[in-house]
Amino acid sequence: MYEAYITRFRPKTFAEVVGQEGITKTLANAVASGRVANGYLFTGPRGVGKTSAARILAKALNCAEGPAPVPCNKCSSCVAVHRGDDIDVIEIDAASNTSVENVRTLRENAIYAPSRSRYKVYIIDEAHMLSPAAMNALLKILEEPPPHVRFLFATTEPGRIPETVRSRLQRFDFRPIGDADIARRLRQIADEEKLPVSDEVLRLVARFARGGLRDAEGLLDQLATLAAGREIAAADVLSLTGAYEDELLASILEAALDGDSSKTLAILHDVLSSGGAPADMLEQLRSLVRAVVLFLAGRGSAAAHYSGDVLERLGRRVDLASALNLMAMLGHYRFEMRYAPDPAAVLEMAFLRIACRDALTDLADLAAVLDAVPAAGAAHGSAAPASRQSLPVRPQYVPQAAAGKRPPRAAAAPRGDVPPWWNEAIGSLSDVLLRGILSNVSAAEPTADELVLTVPNKLSADTLNAADRFAALEAAVERASG
Secondary structure (H helix, E strand, C coil): CCCCHHHHCCCCCHHHCCCCHHHHHHHHHHHHHCCCCCEEEEECCCCCCHHHHHHHHHHHHHCCCCCCCCCCCCCHHHHHHHHCCCCCEEEEECCCCCCHHHHHHHHHHHCCCCCCCCCEEEEEECHHHCCHHHHHHHHHHHHCCCCCEEEEEEECCHHHCCHHHHCCCEEEECCCCCHHHHHHHHHHHHHHHCCCECHHHHHHHHHHHCCCHHHHHHHHHHHHHHHCCCCECHHHHHHHHCCCCHHHHHHHHHHHHCCCHHHHHHHHHHHHHCCCCHHHHHHHHHHHHHHHHHHHCCCHHHHCCCCHHHHHHHHCCCCHHHHHHHHHHHHHHHHHHCCCCCHHHHHHHHHHHHHCHHHCCCHHHHHHHHHHHHHHHHHHHHCCCCCCCCCCCCEECCCCCECCECCCCCCCCCCCCCCCCHHHHHHCCCCHHHHHHHCCCEECCCCCCCEEEECCCHHHHHHHHCHHHHHHHHHHHHHHHC
């Protein structure tokens, strides 16, 4: 009879548990030294080894050759525990046994000695699903259990376990498993099953598992069935997961970054009309922007599951600060989408905002500008009559050089005194946002062909570098300077 990968390749020893070395070593040492606690609480996301570790600990305690940190997996006790039908290792699904009556039955049975093993082990999965009354009913036996009883709790939501229960247990936090560890384990399974699949595809599977080895094994099992003997391709992974190709995601971002709102909407509508889910599309685009952020920050290896060509292409279009702003914006709209009656409209709004970002002003930025306008007006009113210079002056922003990194479009320069005609140049501008920003900069004395400005932050520099605002500023300076 066929056995699914998640069952066939369940870890049988602590050494086989992937990505939790600190926890498994501690548990193995506890068995070896006879320092096993009365109860443990295993916490962490799904599919990271909590229940497997609990079963291995139960095997180690009751192994015919033990207690041993490495169970033999041959004796009747080890085999029965691995199958999940040992009479002395009782697995309880708290989601379906939530009442205080279930806990009372557990307490009544726990006082009796095990039927054939050293210990009677209770594994309580999804422990956070127990009712408050059931939790309270456990307190006494957890604090003073019979010497032959051990309790192992597993939960994905430790915050829902009362402090009175947690304080009676030793807690181990299982972390999400890294993509590299998942891909390495999938390679072992693929080699054992003789599956024709490349390491690149296995890394893609690991990426969609989101830190859960069980999900990765289940997806690999599905892919093996889909491929039916042929080589498993990246397109198979995308087909089963509902994911989109890197090139498609990149084309949406590129169109939006180029300010081409028509092309951006056309691509989005093509995807949505073919059955794409707005929430999935937004999340995958946010994930790609995160990969671009890592790439620009010098951590491209952490985003190796994306195409290097795509990351380089997008990295040439945005700097690190802009990519961070994009990531924050998409995260905001992902939250908004959870409560929106029309998720597709939220997706459209997010990318239209990116496409039109130069023409939009955040409320926080506008408030800061309005606060600065009165001060600018006072400066204009008190300014002494300006002497004009007959030089052709052009504003220029000095980029900050950083070793090994592409400089931003504009950055701060050394401070200096403003020219005498500077306030007149600001006052002639009709753009309120531009006047507010310029009221907080200083300018070095102009040379024959340039004027160097000191700006307070990168956002101000980006705003001044926008084509329409730069042209307006250049014209105002040329008029004022004569």
